[in-house]
Amino acid sequence: MSKAAIPSTPATPALVVDAAGSSSIWTRITNWVADNKAVAYTVGAVVIVVTSAGAIYYFNSQKGDIKRVGDLPVSDATGERADGSMRKKKKKKGKTAKKDDAQAATAALAQPPPPTIEVEQELPEVTEENVESFSAEERKTLAGKLKDAGNKAYNSKNYNDAIALYTKAILCKPDPIYYSNRAACYNAQSNWAAVIEDTTAAITLNPEYVKAINRRANAYEQTEEYSKALLDYTASCILEQFKNDNAALSVERLLKIVAETKGKKMLEGKPKRLPSPTFVTNYLQSFREKPTPEGLEDATDENTGDYYLNKGLRDIQLKTAQSYEDAANSFEKALELGVSDKYLAFAYNMRGTFRYLKGDSAEALGDITKSIEIDPSMTQSYIKRASIALENSEKEAAVQDFATAITFNAEDPDIYYHRAQLHFISFEYPEAARDYQKSIDLDRDFIYSHIQLGVTQYKQGSIASSMATFRRCQKNFENSPDVFNYYGELLLDQSKFEEAIEKFDKAIDLEKKMKPMGMNVLPLINKALAIFQWKQNYEEAEKLCQTALILDPDCDIAIATIAQLLLQQGKVAEALEYFEKAADLSRTEPEIINALSYAEATRTQLEVQERYPHLANRAMAMPRA
Structure with a gap:
């Protein structure tokens, strides 16, 4: 699918739902963000990083082992260079990787070992009291020698000696690399407070020192200061233009941790309340009256x-x-x-x-x-009960409940309709299609079975069959707004913008005529997405979503869509308010976590702009639709 999310149940248009018709608005929003590259650093809905890197092997004649290194000393335990960078790993699989590694090792053995760093055996004592007695040039030269000696001690895992040498180098010349190297020693000792202190000093001297930022982010994560770690990893991603897959994956991991932590706290004091009327109506309508x-x-x-x-x-x-x-x-x-x-x-x-x-x-x-x-x-x-089991990721229990229901009444079309939903969300499309058809055979007047069959055909790649199903629905259920809404979504997915908007307008008119007290606002939101995708008309799209919120103030999908539209325009602070509102309206823990993930990603982008002003323009310049 390239443009619009595809509806999975007439209970909630454009959302993937479980057998009971309940849904997560974030499936649709995630698809939309991913397809449109809405927020480059929001790692679950829009950024994908694939990198490859070579490796250098050398033979250590003293230890008789082969190591994989870059251009600086590397710690066996951490895989880190002394300046704080990580050694690169070449991604290969299976026998080919092993063969190449063996060939590289053999070639390395045939080569002489790299030249060793010549370090003076005796270096003058450097203290806070006597450092000023050296000239500026002498301090500079001495700092370099002390750093080299520190690197050698680091590679030998003599971390305390390395710390002492880097400390003296810093006295001679407060260089960000020296602070970062000393932080590498503290990192090896799991002294996270010292790592944070030294990397902060390095970053103060060089705000774009990515290796120090990554090391501090790791230290923050170790001390469970997850929001700070997320901020650093996000800054790192922006600095490296999202080419560092380790940092990008860390952002994704931390977004989930932060969202889960906040979500659990939110649930503790969150009163139980019904979702929007649109949600409730669509759920109840997924059962035959x-x-x-x-x-x-x-x-x-x-x-x-x-x-x-x-x-x-x-x-x-x-x-x-x-x-x-x-x-x-x-x-x-x-x-x-x-x-x-x-x-x-x-x-x-x-x-x-x-x-x-x-x-x-x-x-x-x-x-x-x-x-x-x-x-x-x-x-x-x-x-x-099967719906509840699915929401708790207990698929087998749900399958059993459907099977038991059939033993009592094999002619109940609702059983097959909702079991088809289970198959649908499990990507078992042939099984879903069979159950939807069975539901239709038992009751041809239930519009949603027809709609869902058409959607399933579309998912299977049978576009012609799907369109034919919707044309029949249009003819046989000419007063059903849901038919036109879903038909419009499939047309939108094919980038047939004018036809899609025509269907959405028809759905809106029918909703107004047939349900003046409880209008389903989803056609309005779908039209907003169509106008945005077609003409990039933010103003009109946002206006339609605001109209939806007037009719249904708690419509979470309208709120989330507005938030994404605001992000597209660089209105980060306003977008954050809407994402937080969406999280507040979420009814289950998974929904809250998904909503908070977007909120935290947006909050982090805002903090990057505030704390790292020099990165703000780069963040805003990342690719967008």
Whole structure:
């Protein structure tokens, strides 16, 4: 896919979702960022580094071993040169690499050992008290000799001697290389505080000293000062124009660590709440609508649980943020007061559904399991429990629940539709297509099975079949905004911008006519992306997303899209605010971590601009779409 993310469920357009229809907005945003190179240093959605480097071998006649080195002394333990750089590794695989290494070693053996560094056996004593007694030229010459002696001691792993020699060299000449070399010794001793102190001194003298920046970043990581380490590695990436794959991978690793750490703290005090009405509506619509349980509509006594169970079902029909919140409260109240035995399994199913939507998986799992225990034939409960299992990365448990549901009712089309979702997110497209078709065979009136079949065909590379499926959907479901929205996404993925926008406009018109109280805002956001990709019209794209937020203030995908548009324009501080808001709206730990990863990447870019002003222009000059 080259331009637009492809929808994976009609429950949430353009997002990869699990069998229950829940989703992560970040799948779509990550695809969009990667395709458009939106933020060069945001290492999960847009930067890919591939490097290769040669190696030099020499034979140590004293020790009789072969070492791989660069142009400076190297530590066996760390692979670092004394000036702080890492020796380069040539990436090869299998027998070819071994053969080449052996040939290189043989060639090295045939060569005389490299010339040794001649260092005076006796160097004058240098102290703080007598250093000024030497002339400037003498101090310069002496500093070089002390550094060479320090390198020799470093290579012999006599780190304390090396530290003493580098310290004297610094007294003669405060050179960033000498500080970095001494930091290499402290690094070998795991004296991280000293490493940070010396590398900071080196960076102060030379703000673009990449080796010192990388070494300090490593020390910060060792002391669990992850945000500082992330900042240094990011600066290093910018200085080296993202050609150092080790630094780039470190940024990726630290982004995850920082996001996970902050995400866990955020979850500790985060109140459980429903996501946006768009999300809730799309999730509920991923199940075929069923009639109200017989007799429940007659429950009019406000002192009974049956009344509140019925009220919750009525609240759902309004499809607004407040009505969904009312529904959640009604289902809680129903079970508190107690419902009739014939409705009990259904009541636990509905309360578990809204607890799941709030991100309270443990409580939701308890309710759904209770529902199954009361009525093992309620297949929808197995489907929803499978959703929870998938969210917890328990695929086998989900597969088992689908299989059990089929034993109770092999003719329930919802089972096959949601099992197809499981296959879809597992990239098992042939299996997904079969289940979507089975769902259609059992109920041809459920639009989302048709849509998802078309999307799966597209994913399989059968573009002609996919387009034919959507043309049939357009004809048979001419009043469905979802058909036009998804069709537009596939056209956008093919860079057919005008046709895509036409479909999005049709979807928007139908949404306004059919759902004035609870309009699905995703066609607005899709249109924004189309306009941006086609004409680079930031203003119009952002305006459409802001309109979406007026209609649905908690629409996380609109917020994340605006954040990316702001980053594209170099408005880093404003983008950070939106990313943080997106994280606050996320409902589950994985969603929060993904959102915070973007927020931390953006925050780091802002800090680079503030702390390293000389790098700001370079960061902004990195390739963009």
